[in-house]
Amino acid sequence: MLKKVMTALAAASLIAAPAMAQGNAAKLSVANASRAGAEVKGNEFLGGSVLLIALAVAAVVVGVIVLTDDDDPASP
Known part of the structure; x- marks a missing residue:
């Protein structure tokens, strides 16, 4: 009997x-917080050499x- 209880x-x-944890987690949520972005200068993808890399890969394949x-x- 005790085992079943x-x-x-x-x-x-x-x-x-x-269900009980959901109410407490809503108070701690950061979903309503706003985020500020920062501007980054001089950070181009691979230094702007994507075309050169693509041409090199194509030359190797050919x-x-x-x-x-x-x-x-x-x-x-």
Whole structure:
């Protein structure tokens, strides 16, 4: 009998805990706080060399394709 009561009490506390914690968490929430942004100068993506990197990658890909392009049959 005591085991069933303890099991029921444990189940009830597991069910009620999130509902009771939700009210306390709303007071601590920072969802209503406003944030101020800061301006950052001179911070370009990769120093503005994205085009150069893209061209280098394309050149490597084309080079690999040209070097491995072997359509000749293995047998005569």
